[in-house]
Amino acid sequence: MENTSATTNIPHVNVDCVSPETKERIRNTILNFPKEDGSFAPLYLHQGFWFHADLLVGDILVHEVFKAEPSDIFVCSVPKSGTTWLKALTFAIVTRTLYDNFTSPLLNKLSHDCVLYLADFAKKLDIREPGVPLISTHCPYNSLPKSVLYSDCKVVYIWFWKASQENPEKVLFLKYEDMVEDTAFYVKRLAEFMGYNFSLEEEKQGAVQKIVELCSFENMSNLKVNKVGLWQKDLLQVENKFFFRKGKVGDWKNWLTPEMAQRLDKKTEQMLSGSGLTFHISS
Numbered sequence: 001m002e003n004t005s006a007t008t009n010i011p012h013v014n015v016d017c018v019s020p021e022t023k024e025r026i027r028n029t030i031l032n033f034p035k036e037d038g039s040f041a042p043l044y045l046h047q048g049f050w051f052h053a054d055l056l057v058g059d060i061l062v063h064e065v066f067k068a069e070p071s072d073i074f075v076c077s078v079p080k081s082g083t084t085w086l087k088a089l090t091f092a093i094v095t096r097t098l099y100d101n102f103t104s105p106l107l108n109k110l111s112h113d114c115v116l117y118l119a120d121f122a123k124k125l126d127i128r129e130p131g132v133p134l135i136s137t138h139c140p141y142n143s144l145p146k147s148v149l150y151s152d153c154k155v156v157y158i159w160f161w162k163a164s165q166e167n168p169e170k171v172l173f174l175k176y177e178d179m180v181e182d183t184a185f186y187v188k189r190l191a192e193f194m195g196y197n198f199s200l201e202e203e204k205q206g207a208v209q210k211i212v213e214l215c216s217f218e219n220m221s222n223l224k225v226n227k228v229g230l231w232q233k234d235l236l237q238v239e240n241k242f243f244f245r246k247g248k249v250g251d252w253k254n255w256l257t258p259e260m261a262q263r264l265d266k267k268t269e270q271m272l273s274g275s276g277l278t279f280h281i282s283s
Contacts, residue, residue, distance in 0.1 A: 066147060091115055
């Protein structure tokens with residue numbers, strides 16, 4: 001029997017807009033990828049990374065249709081690495097002339113609903129919002145559409161170190177731990193990189209600190225929308241409160257034994273050896 005699970009009810013895309021020939025081609029492509037059993041569903045190896053079939057379908061489709069613009073700013077991360085916070089910070093920075101701390105959409109919308117998803121462009125191309133050049137994705141750098149890699153758009157990553165070293169004018173690499181330690185500095189760094197520099201007058205008026213306070217874990221996690229709301233993306237539903245854990249660095253000590261931590265540290269050192277990338281681990 002033919003395995004059609006990868007493209008039955010294709011997520012992240014309006015199925016009516018996809019021709020039967022395209023669906024069949026994608027189905028055959030995915031079924032030829034290396035496959036492993038995952039915790040919830042099969043995983044397929046694509047461009048050196050493992051994907052669930054639903055995410056992989058959207059990724060393949062958006063590669064075919066998305067065209068980057070020079071003004072685009074990509075906000076990229078692996079899940080649970082500070083994504084919600086990074087989206088809030090970047091959104092607050094680029095829209096600060098449109099909203100203040102009393103009118104920002106972040107007060108009544110989850111930050112994930114304030115920033116477009118790259119996969120959404122597989123449904124409809126013309127979805128960019130005036131004044132908000134942000135596009136988010138969990139895709140690794142090498143898996144971004146070629147129009148992104150070869151355009152003048154900017155990419156902010158809590159992730160891809162190598163790309164930031166090879167092309168620092170295009171890719172900004174951030175560490176969650178560093179951002180927590182000196183948030184104001186990184187708000188200014190983000191603004192500068194994205195082309196939304198703070199003027200001296202703005203800094204004197206406390207614009208940087210206002211964004212830090214608006215997007216702080218304490219403020220955002222206590223907003224009603226982030227405590228009782230429900231986030232939905234296609235077939236996926238998640239309670240908004242689950243996007244906020246503790247916002248603390250070093251919480252791993254409450255979950256890992258010293259022996260487990262030592263093994264992870266050793267493995268990390270081996271994998272990062274010679275890369276120039278280091279992490280300050282709070283003891």
